[in-house]
Amino acid sequence: MPELPEVETIARDLAPKITGRTIVGVDVRWRRSVDERGLAARSLVGDTVVGVRRLGKYVTFDLASGRTATVHLRMTGRLIADPPAKLPHTRIVMRFEDGGSLVLSDVRKFGRLRIIEGDPRAALAIGIDPFDPALTPARLHELMHGRRTKIKVWLLDQRRLAGIGNIYASEALFDARIRPTRQAGKLTLSHASALLRSLRKVMRKAIYHRGSSIDDYVDAEGKPGEFQKKLAVYGRGGLPCRRCQATIRRAVLAQRGTFFCPVCQL
DNA sequence: ATCAGCACCTGTTGGC
């Protein structure tokens, strides 16, 4: 479910609520919700959260010990601070010394908590952030160089750019008028420039609207986002293109629904 | 390097 804008919204909401709090216990209600590549959940006990950020699609909690607790929500995960009542599908409860808690709730059980020692970016193997000022059109063009994979599929690969998911890949490519099936390595510098501009534009707007809620995404307050009302192509298969009135097509790329306008995306 | 297929899970929706 959540992509960069949704994760950014959650991290921003959680930062003032969780920063400074000390963990006194972690209840794991579904074993596999803790990533076994990281440290055990109980190693968090006694540690204090000193900051909350987003890394790609991960919500990350910087700890006083220097370690990092990362949460990936995958499709249906939610992070709720100090839930007023018992939440359904609770998988992990992080309890704080003040009696409050942070809950990972997830219907489909795909979400993961991973506790990392050392550099989290390296451990998570994620690429550059689309909003990183170091990501210039030239740098993006260079990253795509020689890649024969389709641009839509390339955008979903978190080892290159980190944070783009299925909705915003379709949206940004529509905005940049680039067909999702174009080979990444064949795009020009000016394509890269347009694409980068579109990625930032679309996701900045989505963050402003607190993300897209198509099925069940909610922010850390438990409220849905508003950006789904503004989506230009995602989920609009068979409907007229908002730019040229041609019929929006749905294709399947890398087993994911992909939406584009066959007329104005070249 | 790249890709298809499947695995992980549950819930909702749309077709017959």
Add this chain to the structure above:
DNA sequence: TGCCAACAGGTGCTGA
């Protein structure tokens, strides 16, 4: 009405 397949904001593994 009811059953069942298809599908869902993601990632990760296997085998070709």
